[in-house]
Amino acid sequence: QHGRKVIDKYNLYVPTEGVFPKGYKVGSIASGVKKNGNLDLGVLVNTNTSRPSSAAAVFTTNKFKAAPVLTSKKVLESTQGNGINAIVVNSGCANAVTGELGMQDAQEMIDLVNRKIGKPNSTLVMSTGVIGQRLQMDKISAGIKNIFDNNALGNDFKSWLNIAKSINTTDTFPKLVSRQFELLNGQKYTLVGMAKGAGMICPNMA
């Protein structure tokens, strides 16, 4: 019982400002998948057109890979990591152990975003939440359309913090880190990262 105490982790670990890389916009929405009405759907879009983007990923080595894992892997394999311009993430439902229908749902999420950004085979998908339930695609589809049609994409701190919140499940705080780095040649660049996870955590990704 010595250990019992309350730590205000939100105040300790959530930033109040950030520096963000050029050429990205993010948006998030409460689609209604989460029963508590919290943000549960996020989209990140690359808006830079000066040269093609590149992408890479590592995935769970669990034998029961969820539909979004298999679908994103397929996208990366077919594109060799070139020309990936968007990520769509939902929380509240993991779309795992959902069979062929789950694969179709993951692909539909990707297709919707591809159509909105006008680029085929250009989106990765991630999901997190309860295992063994199908995605509520009516809510997810409406949410994706809503983000694009209402131009809810931004590159300000609040937009980045909100998309970090949108991927949370039982997390007690959103995990958002941004930092500017300098190369040996003096060129500066920026990295922003977000993660979610609180339980079921001992990854071994490859």
Add this chain to the structure above:
Amino acid sequence: TLLGYFVTDLPIASSALQKILRFATDRSFNCISVDGDMSTNDTICMIANGAVETDEITESSEEYEQVKSQVTEFAKTLAQLVVRDGEGSTKFVTVNVQNSLTFEDAKIIAESISNSMLVKTALYGQDANWGRILCAIGYAKLDNLKSLNTDSISVSFIATDNSEPRELKLVENGVPQLDVDEERAAQILALDDLEVLVDLKTGNESAQFWTCDLSHEYVTINGDYRS
């Protein structure tokens, strides 16, 4: 489930990006444990859009190693935040295994300690139960015992607040310290951040894992997840 993504405005060739992400993940997200469970959905991805006007980073670029190192440190920061959340955890624990014959063995031992429910409950209860740490080292799934010599192993708690003595030895060269300063142990274990140091003295490789304590709150949260 662990999900995460990094995006950068640097131009990085996709093959270099995959190598950088793999290297960074193996030293960050693949070195954390909250409860020892691996999800069906764990994914970390990275996009580089090249909005910064500079030469593309490839494996042969001068800047490649620098970017790899910067992404790795960045990934560690993010990975550690996941452990700090830890669903009701109250302590952030660095398990540092050093002087192993191989990096792989050091990592397996660090992971074994980090996943032990009994080590984690002892940390929650601020109990300097070094026996559980040794036990977890002993059942670590090593291919062989070349990195593990029971006559040379030392285990310590390390204070993270700069107080002295910084190191509290629990086992030294295989010999348990039966007169452990329990008062000092209690002081160290009361800290929010802790370090467990395992010195194998069988080689020069080391590995770090980050874990947390296991609290009542964890059971409360996960006993009622689907609803």
